Amino acid sequence: MSNSASTTPIVPVIMAGGSGTRLWPVSRETMPKQFIAIVEDGMSTFQTALRRVSGPEFSAPIVVTGEEFRFVAAVQMQALGITGEIVLEPERRDSAAAVAVGALIAARQAPDVVCLVMAADHVVHDDAAFVSDCLAAAEAARDGRIMTLGIVPTRASTAYGYIELGEPLASPGAHALARFVEKPDSARAEAYVEAGFLWNCGNFLFAADTMIEELAERAPEVLEAAREAVASGARDLDFLRLDAQAFRAAPKISIDYAVMEKTARAGVVRASFGWSDVGTWDSLYEVKPADEQGNVLEGPVSVLGTRNSMVRSEGPLTAVVGLEDLVVVATPDAVLVAARDEAGRVKDLVAQLIGQGHAQATEHLRIHRPWGWYQRIDIGDRFQVKHICVNPGGTLSLQRHHHRAEHWVVVHGTAEVTIDGEVKLYHENEAAYLPIGCVHRMRNPGKIALKIIEVQVGSYTGEDDIVRIEDVYARA
Amino acid sequence: MSNSASTTPIVPVIMAGGSGTRLWPVSRETMPKQFIAIVEDGMSTFQTALRRVSGPEFSAPIVVTGEEFRFVAAVQMQALGITGEIVLEPERRDSAAAVAVGALIAARQAPDVVCLVMAADHVVHDDAAFVSDCLAAAEAARDGRIMTLGIVPTRASTAYGYIELGEPLASPGAHALARFVEKPDSARAEAYVEAGFLWNCGNFLFAADTMIEELAERAPEVLEAAREAVASGARDLDFLRLDAQAFRAAPKISIDYAVMEKTARAGVVRASFGWSDVGTWDSLYEVKPADEQGNVLEGPVSVLGTRNSMVRSEGPLTAVVGLEDLVVVATPDAVLVAARDEAGRVKDLVAQLIGQGHAQATEHLRIHRPWGWYQRIDIGDRFQVKHICVNPGGTLSLQRHHHRAEHWVVVHGTAEVTIDGEVKLYHENEAAYLPIGCVHRMRNPGKIALKIIEVQVGSYTGEDDIVRIEDVYARA
Structure with missing residues (x-):
């Protein structure tokens, strides 16, 4: 690693291609959650992600998103005065291909430039802490590590994979990563929390050349498809459109399976910031301030004898009577009512709605x-x-x-x-x-x-x- | 009682002035449940009530309703080819005044004509049995009784008043009425059902002169106000508009309190028809056929892992995930989510919504x-x-x-x-x-x-x- 790299800004690679069906009906395939002001008024999580990495520690972002989101991504970046590369995936090929594309494009700046792969749909409660954790991880990344940010668990969740820390590394705050463990049952989850394991939040830092080397060794087909898709990509207005035929050759595999769980170079920094992936309505309920009855009420809503519930309307007057632990989300053309602890099943619901031929399953009004x-x-x-x-x-x-x-x-x-x-x-x-x-x-x-x-x-x-x-x- | 009366048809007096707020948001003050096709497709309960008494045993109905419902009542009668008197109350004065008005207008045909006072918002499962019970009760009414139709309880409900039967009367199937009892607690309700008590469904038969005599004795102010309101009433297009000043002098009291619980002439016929007052979403759920999961699904709705619930939409796609014993009712401008056993509190909810200034509380889109x-x-x-x-x-x-x-x-x-x-x-x-x-x-x-x-x-x-x-x- 060259010494000059240590002063080069980090390149954010923002993954903004998800479909976010578990936040239906507000998030739908044709306009998914990362582009919607679902957590903060007037600002999408894609925008708060951009804002989080807009300081001098970072260079212009590389945004990887779907063909169909190109205009909304551009408009939302423009609204923040942020310019960057918008890379268009012709279709979803899971995260390994997207990470490969990001690393290859970043490597054009310098082969060993440090990349921060981050999701466009997460909530971070302390941006300054996030940046400082990134800087710590970047130092280890410059020593050839592929670093993850490990989240300190707030409960024994069965919804996340866990990370076991290994011995401390030379860079302050950084550890080797002993092992990844799959989403556990609740007994195991409690044992992991007890043992000090961390949540894997899927944000990574690495030098571009490190990731490219690892991909070449462990997922060569992904790397080759990505390399060809970038090389044969076409510039269209302000976008880099990946070559469709080449990109479609990439196996559909996550970066976790393809590289992270196999590499000997994985490391982890214990995150000092509060985090949520706001993956479900229940987790969105958790990050919002509740009233004395434990309710999160948004929009024209009214409740009677109701507790610990999220009631959100983007149109119709929405009333809830005599219930607990509920999620109610109303939009002008679709309404969801779900048990809070079953909110993860909304993904299956959307599949069912698609099967039943409901346009509202995927399209907004x-x-x-x-x-x-x-x-x-x-x-x-x-x-x-x-x-x-x-x-x-x-x-x-x-x-x-x-x-x-x-x-x-x-x-x-x-x-x-x-x-x-x-x-x-x-x-x-x-x-x-x-x-x-x-x-x-x-x-x-x-x-x-x-x-x-x-x-x-x-x-x-x-x-x-x-x-x-x-x-x-x-x-x- | 003259002999000729026994061949005179019964005069239906249909009470169609209620506000039906417990079926919000489908039923609202400006267009309440009796005028909405809420139970049967394409036909309101007001219309099914009219149809029920359209046979040769009945003469043209007298409809008592509010000023604001005059056109919808007329249009719905016209759709069935039924003509009758539409009497307009300038405001709601509870049932004693409405019954008095009905009896006074019917008495113009013959002082001892038999009247059937019936609600416009009830569901009867066997119209022929209803008619035959009315004929039995009419016979006793011609002997000077004020007859109620007593419903055989299907469960120990605490939502209805009960009737204790007395000795049999001369007319077949008719009994004297031993006593009315108020809505009981659940222990008492079970004892009443055990003892063969019946539900008071608020439908009555009486000779017009009998009711007028009883009102004169027990509620003279109501009778005088009604008499003056009819006498000074104005004909407006096809309507009889009661005199507002006179009618407003009537005390607000129900016919049960004013007459039925005091008279010595009360009698009862055990109803042989299935009945529901469909007063709440829960009781509407009870009268509708459910699927194998116990769900009643109406309109564009979809459920996942949901049981024993009513889900009804008149517009937005409405989905329910992982819940039980729920009522969900969606309209284009308002959504209700309630525990089924709390459905009676929707009335309080509507009061709350009015207090919060929501137009949807009382007005339809x-x-x-x-x-x-x-x-x-x-x-x-x-x-x-x-x-x-x-x-x-x-x-x-x-x-x-x-x-x-x-x-x-x-x-x-x-x-x-x-x-x-x-x-x-x-x-x-x-x-x-x-x-x-x-x-x-x-x-x-x-x-x-x-x-x-x-x-x-x-x-x-x-x-x-x-x-x-x-x-x-x-x-x-």
Whole structure:
């Protein structure tokens, strides 16, 4: 290891590709929990993760996420004034492939640059402590170790894997890692806590070349697929799109199984910060302040004779009577009621809902697009009504419908509307009519959001009756 | 009693003025449970009550209901092809005043005509048995008795008053009534069931003159107020509107306290029909067929590891995980989650919600009007969107707004729109614009429902910015 490395900032590799189904119905596959302000008002955990590693100890982050989340990731980084590399996975191939990609891209800066692989959906209660633990781990990483941050257990949880510490390393606070143990039963969990084992939270620090060497030895197919996917990747707007064919060759395996449980170089730093993976509604309940009855109440909710429960609404007035240890989460199009200690089964529930063909299982009512979002507000026989919001500068594709006419009423901002080649501005309280078959486009030329109520009338109002003729976001 | 009376049909007096708050959020003060298809698809309990007494044994019903329910009561009777007297109470004065009004109006046909006072919100499982029990009770009523229908208990309920039977009367199946007992504790309830006591379901049969005599003796203020309210009542369209000042003089007292518990003439027929007052979600759960897990599932719902629960949705996808003995009821704007055995406390919950200022405590999202209904589908800063449905022949008031313009898009049917005196027809997929301050009216001149999407734009979109200039339903 060169001496100069010790002053090089750490490269955060933020894993933001998860689907977060256990926090359904707020988190859904098309807009998962890491991008939603689910813990902190107005800020997603992806954003709090970015903020956590925005100090001088870190360089610009590498964000690894799914193709479908590229715009939301970019917008949320932009909102914090943070720039970085956004790497797009064509599909989920588990964490080993994502870590390999991160290490390979970071290694372009310097082969031995230290990387911090961190999840975009965790909560850390003390960012300064997190940074200082990272610096301690980074020192050991520069000595060739692959370091984990081990969380001091707050209870004998059966939901996490555990870490047994080995002998102290040269770097202060760092230990060798004696062994990883799988998620235990509750008797074993108590014994582990008793013996001073730590939780494996899945955040790692390593020098890029160390990880690449380990992958080459223990998961060569993963490494080769990742190397090829990066090398043949394409730049699209501000994104690095991994080569799909190459990336799909990577075996689906976690970094824990592929490397961490096998390597002789694993180490651990005992975390000095409070942590939660907010993986379930129950764990979210645990990190939120409760009232005197032990309830966490969010949004328009009201309870009577109810204790130790989480009741959260993003729309409907939600009332709970005479119950305990419950999670109730209401959104405008889906409601979850679960026993708190069964909250982990929401993942199975979502699989069941998908099997039953419920669109709400994976899609939100509000559909995000590169130019803003839209939301259905009414539907009936031969008509549909949408609320459309176009960001300043946003442009919808030039398009045509075969089966519906549309009425657009501007309720906020200014619209530039093109109908069969004719361009006209529409202001608040003005309406445009788009007959069936016309070629049209909407753009927000202004400085504030454009909001439109769109009334569709016709024999078919499905989303697939769009002929895209031209699109600034390359979707035509 | 004259002999001729024995062939005269029974006059049903249907009490349809209740507020049904314990079935919130489906039942709300502005549209309570008796008018909602809550038990049977497409038919309210008010309608099943009307149907139950539509045979030749009965004459046209007298419906006693609130001023605010006059149109829904009329429309629901019309749907069944049933005509009758609709008597409007200016406010709720409990059951003694309503029974007095019913008896006084029925007595106009013949002083000794037999009346059947029945609730509009009960479920009867065998209409033929109900009719035959009524005929048995009517015979005793013609002998001067005030007869109740006593329900054979299916469990030792503490939710009902009980009836002890006395000696048999001359009419077959009829007994004198030994005594009424108040809702008991569970030990007493078991003793009562053991001893063959019956539930008091609050349905009565009596000759009009018998009841009037008893009221004159035991509740003269109630009778006088009712007599004056009927005598000074006004006919309004097809309704008999009781005189408000006179009616408000009636003491608020139930017919049980005022007469039944004091009279020496009380009798009882043991009911041979299954019955439920569906007063709570739990009792509704009891009358519905359950699946193998003991669940009653209605609407877009999905359960996992859940038993003996009622899950009902009128909109949002509603999922329950790992729970038992629960009631979950979801509507587009309100959600209830309650322990089944605490379902009676929903009444207290609604009082709490009213105190907290939640409109959903008393108002439905869909607001019924004489001409049809409307429903808000979106609202934001300086705009609101409504779905409006106008029945064939329905006419909205001639009106003006000071603070908003309106865009109307016809999505079904045909609208006749008047704007500042100019009348024009609009068909499906046509839009009308109503500038701020214009005098306008909408009418459905067609044979099918007219559906309009209304987009309001302006500085204030509250319901009270309506200047009504003229109204066919006398609301101007």
